[in-house]
Amino acid sequence: MKRINKYFAISLFVIMLAALITSCASLSKNDSTNGTTWGTGAFGSNGERIYFTSTSERGSKITYDEGPTSNAWMMSSGQLACASCHGPDGSGGEHGMGQMQVMTAPDIRWSAIGEEFDAKLFNLAVTKGEDPDGSQLSTDMPRWQISDEDLTDLLDYIKTLP
Numbered sequence: 487m488k489r490i491n492k493y494f495a496i497s498l499f500v501i502m503l504a505a506l507i508t509s510c511a512s513l514s515k516n517d518s519t520n521g522t523t524w525g526t527g528a529f530g531s532n533g534e535r536i537y538f539t540s541t542s543e544r545g546s547k548i549t550y551d552e553g554p555t556s557n558a559w560m561m562s563s564g565q566l567a568c569a570s571c572h573g574p575d576g577s578g579g580e581h582g583m584g585q586m587q588v589m590t591a592p593d594i595r596w597s598a599i600g601e602e603f604d605a606k607l608f609n610l611a612v613t614k615g616e617d618p619d620g621s622q623l624s625t626d627m628p629r630w631q632i633s634d635e636d637l638t639d640l641l642d643y644i645k646t647l648p
């Protein structure tokens with residue numbers, strides 16, 4: 487009985503190791519124009535893909551300036567996407583940034599911001615960090631370089647978030 491348990495434990499370990507290696511291998515195959523690390527067909531729309539990966543199926547570049555400067559944050563995240571801060575469901579949340587700093591990313595579901603924002607104001611907030619009230623958003627929110635088409639796709643996706 488003991489012997490069987492040992493073999494079971496060893497084979498489980500081997501299976502887990504294999505799974506780990508496979509997932510690492512697929513992560514390193516990041517190609518920002520064709521498919522994503524998530525694999526082809528992982529996203530229901532280009533907007534959803536942009537939200538999670540900051541890559542577009544058009545192959546157009548999506549980059550940003552600013553964003554949090556904390557080392558802990560930069561080193562753990564690599565390329566940021568909306569979901570990194572605003573969460574997979576858009577409802578935002580708190581993020582520890584090291585050195586006891588906390589960043590709070592707001593809820594950006596349309597149910598939360600749709601009254602204050604329209605497409606143009608959304609565009610200004612995302613690309614220039616301009617808040618509808620005329621003030622500048624904190625530089626924890628990156629300033630994005632993104633094409634109008636991609637931004638339209640992205641907003642269409644954000645509007646579908648429940």
Ligand code: HEC
Binds near residue numbers: 572617
């Ligand atoms: C590194 C974290 C981070 C990432 C990545 C990020 N944001 Fe933000 N975003 C923030 C923070 C923090 C704020 C709040 C800034 C403030 O209130 O001064 C914010 C604010 C916003 C606002 C304004 C909300 C309001 O109520 O005023 C919008 C819209 C927004 N982000 C959209 C996006 C979109 C779209 C993306 C992806 C293209 C994105 N953000 C990526 C952190 C981030």
